[in-house]
Amino acid sequence: MADSQSVLSAVMAQRDSEWNDLRRVDRYMRGQHAPSYMPKKSQREYAELVQRAVTNWLPLVVGTVGQRLYVEGYRDAEGQESSPAWPHWSRNDMASRQSLAHRASLTYGVSYVAVEPGDAGPSIRPYSPLVMTGVAEEPDAEWLSGAGRYLRADSHNGILGKVWRVYDETAIRDVWVADAGDDGGEDSAPEIAELSTVTHNLGVVPVVPFRNQWADSPFASVVEQGEVWPLISTQDALNDTKVSLAVAQTAAAHRQKWAAGMTLPEDIDGNPINPFKSHPGELWVAADESVRFGEFGATDLTGYLKSVEMHIQHLSAVSQVPPAMLLGGMVNISAEALAASENGLRARVAERQALFGEAWGKVLRLAAGLSGDKVSAEATDAVILWRDTEARSLAQTVDALGKGVTMLGIPQRAAWEMWPGATAADVERWVRMRDEQAALDTVADLMFQGPGPAAAPVMSEGAPVGDH
Template structure:
């Protein structure tokens, strides 16, 4: 299906441009994907490297990039969604969020967006239940979108989704989205063929971008790509450490001025000769349980010192600290040297990480609000679809003890006269589902307290003054 102003040829042309964009972006995104999975560029080594050298090159890969992605993504978790002026969760929270299992699936969107720079979420009506929204995340390796203004547009003009790139002579089936419908697409290396579309009735291309960082030109940047040179440097240093550890980390015993014992024929007692006619020496067995002796008076025993490894270890630690600075991840996350840190010291160490997380929350929060408003439109709720003041609620992941939080909230209640129930949402570790039952529980407790007070008064003995 095509729009009234667009011919099938126009739709195929836009899909072809999207295919070219996806092929271009995959060059960078696939590199990021390889590094996240530990498939790094190997360290430098000579062309004549032996099999043992190559084995050490495989073992030197120390992949710290997944931790750089996990640190901020694990601090991101949406736990509620409120419309403007409402205290309870909006209907689309249940029909769009909870029904699609996004409590668990939201993490994959954050990891993809933080790793690659952006990710996508698609919202469509269910084919069997048109009023029910279907929400799913899509990797940027499998989707490309076009915008009129890529830095500020909420919705794209169109989008192409392919589960993989077509190879030589092959095709890949996927989907093409625009503001009217979703079309089955078949792509080869150069063109995309669109089939009859299924109208979605949402009025926008139902693909929302989740951008970790986006500049005024619409370019997105993830946390992994800038760190690849540092990761390669760490791998090279670890490789050099393994080489020094394998070949030079132990003392070498030397002997000079001693005639080595020769291999002799057991029958004749004559020395055994090699192919060149030279006597073959007998291996000297040497370990900690043996004593070396030499019959020659000119024999001298000595040792060669081992190669110190401290410099290599310090170099690895320095590179990890550089990685921590560039990525805004606390150094103790990468070095594992956290010892007896108080809650205040831990919060101070995580300041830069929490600032980065706060930036992600602002960007991703706007994206989730767009997604949930579109879920309301799928359900036919135009009030929720047009509520631009709605907000998602993020779980508090900062390093503060519960006692500190409760103490601060208690002071806000006593000193600033903030209503107690307004502070319930600030208590960490609870979801809106948990808090929904608190008013009734509080009312029951108040009723029970009043009943107990009445019974106590009724059972109190009547004194002379009362008479």
């Protein structure tokens, strides 16, 4: 129990140090931003404008990268067939669950994938750092030294507490921890109690961290490695500009009218009464011909609009998301120019594929180890296959792949693997279909070819010509 207690203590200390930053990122992703400046005596309607003016750009930045990260295969060292560990992927519905690991890492800087023994085989589940925390002896350690996942609030022997799942190098334990200040007295249950234990004997902690990037400073926090944290200040500046724009277009965009040369009526207390309503649909009329009417100029909103566009461009530069994806307006842009504008995004996606690909390889090797497949568990040279999500013209793709096969001698199967949207299962199915068709064609040739030429008669030695 001492090992579990030490791991859990380290996990909770790490979680406490990260929690405030993680929650701030979480709030911003859900649109709960820091309020923009408003005067203390501002009217209630302006407070409502502040809420409506906020546009949350951060999920779009995360989604733009996350949508281009899709694992579709795991190939063995020979490079021909899927690894025997690959069925664990489909058995755990990872085709859909993988996005949680990718997006959580992009958002918070790290996510975790746990591999646990299950009734139907190894269980693979991704988790956000809001519910799971990993600890390591060194920042660049290959494996974690421990991990913990919050499960639920529960009581034990009448004492309120929380249940955590603790992962170490030999077992996975569910541990109950009493809430601070609720020890129940001297005769109560211990502060920590072990509820259940499942051994795995993998020799390593069966939790793999998915780092969005490796920290280059010992002082860098986890969230600083994510995509959201560096953009918070730009999002706040954009919110302030949007609020100013909303106030300007609400209060001053319509031309304000004025009247001069008239005597205002008064109430019973002698206070002047405004006989007119300043509204775009109101018509001002006065009986006195000497009264003069006019209007002020409307507020020019061009500066606000340019400021909004500038902040979005800053967002694009920092996140490497092409401006066209944020601002729109893609008119008369050549395919070459569009491809060039996405160079930064492609480089960012390629970097994430390298980082996450190594992590997914560890996950599948852990699953193979739990299932008793020692060969796949030690296959560190197996590789993760990523779906090609880059937008290309289908005609150009067909032309390029066709020339690669006919002119450069690229194997046909290799060209199929580069077909947009083709999965490893698709390629294997195409290979079987080709082989089946080739076999049918061979049988057809044998069945429908005409009989061969008749064999010449063999004459026995000395027989008359007319006797054969």
